[in-house]
Structure formats: C-alpha cells, structure tokens
Amino acid sequence: MNPGMSAGLNSAINAGMAPVGTPWFFYVLAGLAVASGVAVITRRNAVHSALALIVTLLAVAGLYLMLYAPFVAGVQIIVYAGGIMVLFLFVIMLVNIDRSSKERQFNRIWPVGLAAACALLALFVSAIAKGKALFPDRMITLPESSNTQQIATMLYGEAGKMGQYTFAFEIASLLLLVAILGAVIMTKKKI
Amino acid sequence: MAEITTLHYLVVAAALFVLGVIGVLTRRNVVIVLMSIELILNAVNLNLVAFSRMWGNLHGQVFAIFITVDAAAEAAVGLGILISFFRNKETINVDEIDLLKW
Amino acid sequence: MPNFIMSYLDPKVTVTPGSAGNQFWALMYVLIIFAGVSVAVICMNWIERKALAHFQVRLGPMRVGPHGLLQPIADAVKLMIKEDIIPAEADQFVFWIAPMIGLLAAFTVYTVIPFGPSQAVSDMNIGILFMLGVSSLGVLGIVVSGWASNSHYPLIGALRSSAQMVSYEVAMGLAVVSAILMTSLNASGTGTLSMIGIVQAQQQQGVWFIFKFFPLGFIAFVIFAIAMVAETNRAPFDLAEAESELTAGYHTEYSGLRWSLFMLAEYAAMIAVSSIAVTLWLGGWMRPFPNLLHAPAWDFIFSLFPGLTFGGLAAITFIEAARMPTQSFFKIQRIGLAVFAALLGFIALLLLVIAVAGRSADTSVAARFREGIDYVYWFVLKVAGFMYLFIWYRATWPRYRFDQLMKIGWKVMLPISLGVLVVTAIVGVIFS
C-alpha cells in the first residue's frame, strides 16, 4: 500500500475521528439481525426464511465492520450471502416447496426443544449478568487499514517462516476438498 | 447513549444463538434446520470477532474465517445429503428421516 | 462558505470524503454517483439501440426527438405508467422485493469505485473484496425473481443464471487475485485490496497491470473481461434471459416499472464490472503515459481532452443538425438538435476554460477542479470503451448453450486463471 496513503488514513483515524453514530448503527444492525433471525425460524416458506437469513448475515457483516474486522465482513458477504445462500435458494427451488409449506411446521417434540432453548437462554443471561464486570468499558481501536495484512501474516506467515495458523489453514483447504467430493458424490445419481 | 462494549455484542450473539437452537430443535423442514445452524455459526463468529477486538489481537478473526470455511463445507454436504434424501423419500421433513437405510 | 464544504476543495486533502469523515461530501458523492449512473444508463440505452441498429443496417429510434434522442425518456415514461401486473399465483412479497435486491446490489458497488484518488465515496481497505461480494449479491435478486414468478420459464432462467454467475465468479475472483498480487511487488512487499491503492500501485510501478509481466496481466485481464460478460448476463452469455429460448428468462412475468428496475440493475452492473476491470488493469483514473510524458506541458495538453471531446461531439451534432431534411416537419427536430449541440458546445467551452484556468500546478480551486475533471474523464472514457464492447459482442455473436457455458467456465477459464495466478506469483518472486 502506498505509504503516504496509509499515513493519511491512520492520521485520519487517530485524529479522534470516531465513527459517527456508533450506538445507533449498532442498535439498528443488532435489531435487524435478531428480528430477521426470528423470521428465519418462524416463516412457513423456506424462501422467505432464506431471505430473512440473508438480512441477518448482512447485518452481522455490518457488526463486523463496527468491530474493525473488515476482512471478516468481506468474507461474510462473499461466502455467506453470495455463495452459501445462493446454494440454499438453489436447493429450495429443487425440492418441493409447495407441499411442505402447507404441512405442519414444527415437530412433535417442539415443547421440549423450546424448553431446552429457554434453559440455554437462562444460562446465557446468568453468565452475562455474572461476568459483566469482566468486560472493559471502552473498546480499543484496532488498526483497520492493516487488518488484511495482519490476518494474512497469521495465516501464511512472514517471509520464510510458517505462520501460526498455516497448518490449520491447509487442513481447512483439505476439509473443503472433502466437502466438494462429498457433495458431488451425494448429489450425483450415477457415478 | 452509552458506548457500545463487548457485552452488547455478546448479548446479540447469545440471542442469535438461542434463535438458532430453537430453529434446530423445533422445525421440521430440513432446509430451515440447516439455516438455523448457519444462525448458530454466525452467533459464534460474532462472539469471536467481538473478543478479538476486546483483546486487541486478530486470533478471533482468524477463527471466524475458519468457521466460515467450515460453514461452507457444512452447507454443501448438508444440502447434498438433503437432495439425495429428497430424491429417495420425496420429503424434506426431519421427523420422517427415521430409517438408517433405504 | 462553511468550512466542511471548503475543506474538501482544499488541494491538500488527499483522501476520499468517507475516509476523511466528511459526511457532507460523502453524501454529495453518493447523490452525484446515483444521478450519474442513472443518466449513464439512459445514455447507454440510447447508444446501444443506435449502435446496434447501425451494426444491423437499420436506423434505430428516429421518431422521438432528433435521432431518437428522447427515446429513453419516452420509454421510461411508458414503463412508469404501465400497469404493474403481479401474477395471481406469484409470491407477492418476494416478487415485489426481487428487483430491489438486484438494484441495491448494483448501486451499492459504486461506493468504492474510485473515479480519482480522492474522487470516491469511500476508500475501504477491503474495497475489491467488497465489490466482488456485493456484486455477487445481485444473483439473489435474479434467483428469487425466477422463483417468485411461479412459472416454468422464469424458474429455468433463474436456475441457469444462478449457476452461471456462481461459476464465473470463481474464475473472476482468481483473475482479480492475480492483479492484487501485482500490487504487492513493491519495496515493502505488501499489497492492497483498496481500489485506490490498486491504482496507486500501478502508478508507482509505472505500468498498467494489463501490460505487467506481459502476457500474464493480459491473460488475467481477458479472463476477467470474459467472466464479467457472463456475470452481467449479457450476450453471448445471456442465457438467463435468452429471448428465443425462455421468452424472457427470469423477468418473463415482470412488467412496467419493476421490469425497468431489472434493466437498470443490469446496466448499472455492467458499468460496475467495467469499472473494476478499468481499476485493476487499465490504470483507473490515470491518463495515458503519466510517467513517460511527465511534464506540466503534457499535463496541460492532456487536460484539454475533456473539452475537446465535448467540442467534437458538439461539432458532430451541429453537422447532423445542418444535414437534417429541410421539410417543415423536421423544423422542431432541427432546432432541438441545434440546442443540444449548443449545450454540448457550452460544456466543452466550460471544460476548456477550467483546463486553461487551472493549468498552473498551484493550489487554487480551479486547479483542483481541473484535476478532478481529468481523473473522471479518463476513467469514464475507459469504462465507455467497455460499454461499447458489450454492444459489439451483442451484435456479433450467437448465444452459447448452457452446458458449453459451464464447460468454458470450469474447464477453460478456471484452470487458466489458476495457472496465471501461480505463474504470476512465481514471476513476481523472481523479479523482485
């Protein structure tokens, strides 16, 4: 990157140029994420659910941006919203949607499931309430402009040196390969 | 308005996680169950990234990327299973998947 | 004048309004870009119809306004007052929202397109990633519209286009990566994803990436140029809306304003992907030979180009007005064309005045204006070249079949782009 450029950026950020309206942005995005999350699990029609999930994903990507994680946000948009959700919509179109949206939507043990989820919620609430003091009041500012480089350094390492996560990264690529093979084998009628 | 702290993000993540769990445990439609799993993974990712900012290093973000990779693999395989299942049984309801073979 | 307006006109500011936190100018840029893209789509509509007509030995629109200049406006009015039909069996909500998704995706991309080093809404440090991601959201609108129409032809069109766009994104992404790789060939060894940073890297290395490591950059560029045609569903890859096969593909059931939103999104997406190509390989806003012909005199000569272009257009329009038939029927048209020519001439004069006034490399507002006009002019000129290519393709080539399209995407483009990426990396390591 152009040194003058990044210097300008950093100076702009360090000059106390706090991102504007942060609380508002946060509440809007969080509300959007949770509301469309509710829509995901309650819609009868799977396409509506998928659209709601896309909204959730984009809102979460916005939250990542607010957390100074632009690269993760970009990956979220490309992989999740652009890739995985298209796959979901593709499959929804292939399977018979008309019939299943007229049927019963929840399985018979739904009270049990709901109870378990409520128990989980209670656990979360108590954990958050108890551990509240652990968290600092102010969040620190990460260097946004070098975010990608830092992640790359962790994944691939510096010149001539393996990074902290290089091995895990290779394993992940293997995982993807296996997933590709698995998906092909499972969906093909005759191999 | 108060400043947004890590805690705020954790609350959102917890809400998304619980919503995902509810979806997985109660819905019949496999597609929606898979989408609920994506919700859960996103909640986890949000947590990781929030912690990453709290501690001031990027390990959380790297983990979030790994989880995204995992989610892609899971979606591909899950939907592949779904299609081959649908082809054989002509249903996509979880509670009708009750045989180990067909 | 308030400080927040003047501050950005200060030549010392070298960052985009978004990065400088200047919300007023960011808003202004958003409005200018939105209006500009809409106008560009309207112009593109007219030019495509005229150019296509002249390719095909016909005249194209001639009735509405002189040489059909008002035809796009007439079309827009017609589409707006047309009845908005939603099929009875369609999913109303999804049917309603589908065109919006495509349009939003197409327009959001423009927030990171750099028309100049500081002439952009914002300079995201993940700019190119953001662009690819958001432009890939456009496929959602197409898929969902095909499904919501509840009809066979749109469904097939939607399935086709989703498969097509997802496949070509892979080759496109790899080609982009090989260009990004070239940005890291500097002293510090770090590249950039920022759109502005990419152009500045080309400036520093003194070469457009299309000519870097010839022919590697060129191959990557060609891969991108093919993939972007497929990505925008244009001929010869317009299978999603193949009118001879699927009547109109995914927007068969759409009419009126909603249909025009699809068209708007398509043309906006065309301009957006062309902008990516220009930014990555053709030096973005840079004028030809910025390093070789580097002197104030050369700067001045090149800064005359915008004015001369408009002057040329005005001259052509004047000649056309003079060549109009002399019947009284054409009188109004002739006057209209002459007024249009006068308008173009006025713009040309204005641009020339700015170029002359800002010729000294001082820090006056005029110099800043002249610089900005130069940047935007060269950028738009390059994009316009791509737009012409889109029309040319459409006039020349038959349409690919679906399996052939997929074969090309996966078996030809993907291996080549992967190979180019690897070779670029190796060559980059060797030569730096």
Added chain:
Amino acid sequence: MSDRTSDASNRAPSDVDRSNLDYGTPDKTYLDSNELIINMGPQHPATHGVLRVILKLDGEKVLGTECVIGYLHRGVEKIAENRTYTMFNPYVDRMDYCAAVSNGLGYCEAVEKLMNVEAPARAKYIRVILTELQRIASHQLWLGTHALDIGAMTPLFYTFRDREEILKIFERYCGARLTTHAFRIGGCQYETYAGFEKDVKNFLAFFAPKIDEYEALLTTNRIWLERTKNVGVISGADCIALGVTGPLLRASGVKWDLRKAQPYAAYSEFDFEIPTGVNGDTYDRYMVRMKEMRQSMRIIEQAVSGIPEGPIMGKVPKVIKPPVGEIYHSIEAPKGELGYFIVSDGSTQPYRLRVRPPSFVNLQALDLMVRGLLVADVIAVIGTIDIVLGEVDR
C-alpha cells in the same frame, strides 16, 4: 394429434424407444423420477409461428417432445374441392407463404400433367428463374431466423435487406411481393417486363458478395460451430424412414434432389450440383443451404442468359376440365419435396386434392433429433428444420 404422432412413431427407427412418452402430471417436481413439462408455444418467439411443442424435461435435458399443430389450419385441401382449378391457384400461395412461387409451380405443373399439356419453353425458363429466386429468398429468411434463434441478431437484418431485392423483382414482374400467384395453368400470365433480365443479372452480381458476408459472420464463428456441430444429428436412413426430404436429407449425405432425379420445368437443361453434407447435423444443414443458394445463382445465370423467345402460354382451354384420373406430381421446393396429389372426376373442380408439404413431414424428425439434447438445442433444431406453419397446418 395423437394419431399423427403415433403414425410417425410406427415408422420411426426402432432404436428410439417411444413407448415411454407418458407426460405424467405437471405438478410433480423433476428431481429424479419426475420431469418438468414445458409448453413451448404456440405463443413463443422461436417456434416460427404457432407451433406448440410440449417438452418433457429433466432439468434442461429433453426427454421427449410432442408437436401440437393445427393452430393455423385453414382447410386448404377442402377448399380445393369447392373451387375450380383456376380459382384454387392463388390458395396454394398461402401454404408456404415464404416460398409462394414454388407452391404455384408445383400446382400448375400437376394440373398440366393431369391435362397432358405442356408449358412453352419460354414460360418454363421464366418459371425456373422465379422459382430459384424464391429458393434464395426462402433460404435467406431461414438463415436470418435460424441465426436469431441461436442468438445472432445481425444476420437477420442482413438477409432481410438482400431478400428485399428479390421481392422487388417479384413485385415488378407480377405486382405482388409475397403471395405472388405468378404462374397460371399452362404457362405464365405475364410476359417479363422490360429490364427483367438486367434486374436479375444485377441481383446476381449484388448477391454474390452478400453470401460471403453471411458466411463471414457465421461459418467459422466459434460459437456458431459449437452450437450447430453435432446438434440434431439424423442419419440418412432415418431421414428416408421418416420421409424427410430437402436440405435435411441432403445434409445427411443422401444425394437426392428432384430437380435432378425427376427433372421438371426446364431443369434438365441446366448444369448445377447437388450439395450434400456428411454428418447430418445442424451445421451441415446450414452449409448445404448456403451452397444451395450459390447453386441457385448458377441456375439463374444460365437461365437468364439462355432464355428463349416465344409464347408464354400453352394451348389450354378457357375452362379447365381435366380428364378423369389421378396424378401425383412433386417438385423440389426450398424446404423439400412438395407434392400435389389430385383426383379428378372430370368436372371443373378437383374431386380430392392432397398436398404433401415438406415442412409437415420434416417436422416429424424433430422428436428424433432433439432427444437427449438441451432446451437451447430444441430451438436450434426447430430452426434448422425450416418449418412454415402455414404449410404444416394448411
């Protein structure tokens, strides 16, 4: 409709299993055992009129087709029974309205043969010139629409621009451009206008570079090759079994042209070749038609330079009353063998008139040609068969 297809299926080669043409219920999905049924036409931009093709698809793969025809049925054959021979003559123009002159030639020659009269030599030459011009015009129309179906827009406008010149010659000759009614039983109604030869020669000079222009756009175009090579392959044996004639038959390697096989009009006096293909695919059919246009130009050139003087009308009575009997006469129309079977009961009206339209018979091959191909190929194959629905439905 079903009778007709089952008729065709009885004659179809046995390697295609037609017994499974069960179209099921369209509600089901199409993942594995269930197929997608698509109704292509009668209102579809690429079915060349009002052809309706019911496609059974697996994804995009065509499992079977059924043609539903009759949307343009006007009862031409029945009309013939209620008109005198002379009155019926204009009706034949309305069958293949893209090649009206050829239709008229076939009808007039059939009635002449029935009455045992012969048109004078000059009339025959005029007939050959106009019919060959019509063949070029018909192939031009085919080329433009076929290319448009495959996605190339531009050739359509080029061919229509050049077809205009032919129509202008028709217009000057007989006053009509499309449904010309150029010939009469026993010869021609009109003497050639002053400058007819010059016009035709000018056209030949004008048109020769234009064919090269079409070929420059398409013949070596990579996408065109990919879209047409090995698409809609049909063997010569299958063609013969299905009764397919014309360029389709010749593209499959069978050298059969009625102009050579049983010469009519003045064709025996001209020197020309029968272009044939090898593979019987869409590309070969394209090449055969392109070559045919060049051969037609050759014929026209010879005919125009050798046109004899003399009368243009043979010795035909005022009231045409053929003797009792029946006749089958066929000519090589642009689309294939166009036959007229006329049964005469000695009155002024035919007792029964039956037309053997090339488009209708050739359309039978559609199902055989598109099985296993994709939807896009169906369009290409419909285009390459070169149907005119006016002729299919009559």
